[in-house]
Amino acid sequence: MAENLTTVVSSETKEVLISRDRPCVIIGERINPTGRKKLATALQAGNFDIVRQDAVAQVEAGANILDVNVGVPGADEPALLVQAIHAVRQVTDVPLCIDTADPQALEAGLKVYDGKALINSVNGEEARLKSVLPLVKEYGAAVIGLCMDDEGIPTTAEGRLAVARKIIERAGKLGISPEDVVIDPLALTLGADHRAGRIALDAIEMIVAEFGVNITMGASNISFGMPDRQAINAAFIAMAIHAGLTCPIVNPLHEEVATAILAADLAMGRDEWGARWIKAYRQRLRD
Amino acid sequence: MAENLTTVVSSETKEVLISRDRPCVIIGERINPTGRKKLATALQAGNFDIVRQDAVAQVEAGANILDVNVGVPGADEPALLVQAIHAVRQVTDVPLCIDTADPQALEAGLKVYDGKALINSVNGEEARLKSVLPLVKEYGAAVIGLCMDDEGIPTTAEGRLAVARKIIERAGKLGISPEDVVIDPLALTLGADHRAGRIALDAIEMIVAEFGVNITMGASNISFGMPDRQAINAAFIAMAIHAGLTCPIVNPLHEEVATAILAADLAMGRDEWGARWIKAYRQRLRD
Numbered sequence: 001m002a003e004n005l006t007t008v009v010s011s012e013t014k015e016v017l018i019s020r021d022r023p024c025v026i027i028g029e030r031i032n033p034t035g036r037k038k039l040a041t042a043l044q045a046g047n048f049d050i051v052r053q054d055a056v057a058q059v060e061a062g063a064n065i066l067d068v069n070v071g072v073p074g075a076d077e078p079a080l081l082v083q084a085i086h087a088v089r090q091v092t093d094v095p096l097c098i099d100t101a102d103p104q105a106l107e108a109g110l111k112v113y114d115g116k117a118l119i120n121s122v123n124g125e126e127a128r129l130k131s132v133l134p135l136v137k138e139y140g141a142a143v144i145g146l147c148m149d150d151e152g153i154p155t156t157a158e159g160r161l162a163v164a165r166k167i168i169e170r171a172g173k174l175g176i177s178p179e180d181v182v183i184d185p186l187a188l189t190l191g192a193d194h195r196a197g198r199i200a201l202d203a204i205e206m207i208v209a210e211f212g213v214n215i216t217m218g219a220s221n222i223s224f225g226m227p228d229r230q231a232i233n234a235a236f237i238a239m240a241i242h243a244g245l246t247c248p249i250v251n252p253l254h255e256e257v258a259t260a261i262l263a264a265d266l267a268m269g270r271d272e273w274g275a276r277w278i279k280a281y282r283q284r285l286r287d
Numbered sequence: 288m289a290e291n292l293t294t295v296v297s298s299e300t301k302e303v304l305i306s307r308d309r310p311c312v313i314i315g316e317r318i319n320p321t322g323r324k325k326l327a328t329a330l331q332a333g334n335f336d337i338v339r340q341d342a343v344a345q346v347e348a349g350a351n352i353l354d355v356n357v358g359v360p361g362a363d364e365p366a367l368l369v370q371a372i373h374a375v376r377q378v379t380d381v382p383l384c385i386d387t388a389d390p391q392a393l394e395a396g397l398k399v400y401d402g403k404a405l406i407n408s409v410n411g412e413e414a415r416l417k418s419v420l421p422l423v424k425e426y427g428a429a430v431i432g433l434c435m436d437d438e439g440i441p442t443t444a445e446g447r448l449a450v451a452r453k454i455i456e457r458a459g460k461l462g463i464s465p466e467d468v469v470i471d472p473l474a475l476t477l478g479a480d481h482r483a484g485r486i487a488l489d490a491i492e493m494i495v496a497e498f499g500v501n502i503t504m505g506a507s508n509i510s511f512g513m514p515d516r517q518a519i520n521a522a523f524i525a526m527a528i529h530a531g532l533t534c535p536i537v538n539p540l541h542e543e544v545a546t547a548i549l550a551a552d553l554a555m556g557r558d559e560w561g562a563r564w565i566k567a568y569r570q571r572l573r574d
Binding site (some may be wrong): 029174184190191194195196197198199201222226227228231232234235236238239241242259261263264267268271272273274277278281 | 301360374477478481482483484485486488509513515518519521522523525526528529530546547550554555556558559560561564565568
């Protein structure tokens, strides 16, 4: 078993430590125009009101880091990403996760970001490794590595582990240490393959055992097309936390999932006196 | 890693297989007068209406095995247990878990039980090992072994593993094979020790790795004294299933916990096409 590593990300004023010895770190996923037409339209018009609202609401609901994605068709993404980062910074001081597929937008974002950012994401594709990892190194950031490569997403846990290994090794060759690589094993849809959850859970355990790195993952794809999705997502995320997930990327406004994360921390012995659980319960009663 | 074992329990007409390759087996815990004054009073009066109602309701809610406990003060427990077994048998044919601390009641129950019963329980105490294990062997039953001994309940996962080892070894000396020993690691109250959940989860993983035996556990003690208990129980049981729990002892009428068990099976890849999940969802809609 590899030693558990600690990933540090920060804003100008706030440091967030991610490790299996601490409660989960929640990466708020809401600032993303995918499937959100209103936000997409606002971003295309250069309006950041929704971005600011989403930032505030997610932090109030428990997000420790905010993902910022402004990928909309026809926009100048580097400029838009810089503006979005400034907009979020006007209303909250939590560290950010800069989420873009465009290396120029990524560099533009990193240039204006004050602190140690988390980058979303690199993967095992040669082109991505070559474009993203040098920026991770140059800007002293941390990076999320998705378990997919030029062959696609491996259909086995062993295959995902192999991609994680490739990313961690390639990062290492550039002097990026494993604590600055956060792996996302990728949770696919149970409706398409009933073993999708198991493959992700097994991949987490294998990656943690071999490298001790921190693990991020979304929990909503898994239930796509199933009834009572929130209940599936809640159970799955609690199980993933038991497997080794440390910084889920979720919408903290989804109460069932946010509650499951707190309950999982409690069950993992990471919530002394149940103080965080009781505090969150009281806040839900007030809301 | 030990090979995963399969435990078989049966009634005259039904066989239930417990293993980590199959969906969880639910042991319905409801027929138990502890903390249920109405049931206790009815049992003392020799009235088994509630017992029959509880049996039917639990099986309809998904119980695969029914625990039968009639321990009330001042009663002739052997006679009462035999009557309760007959009462349950009038309304359902699922296998039973004969639950008593009284060796005479246990033997009386085993004598009238048709099939291979599960016995609840032995533990690591010398007196219990000596009184219960010979009955397990004589009647060809399976037995639940609680991780406590003459020193009490160990406060570490390693301590619980040691008691499990003792029970499995002592059973082996009488010719009872490990597949007929189901271990309960005991989940204590988080409110008294915030590591209680973690100790139980770690104990499950260790016991499964060393022996491959099946694991039972209740999930309600853990949240005693905390707000929003059902959410804690649901997350904890999903995590325990990921750790290796195969036959939780729960009240299947508690919807959040029953749903979490189904969701955990789905996430573990034990519910092909999500057929059980979808069926249970439709049933909830109808109810």
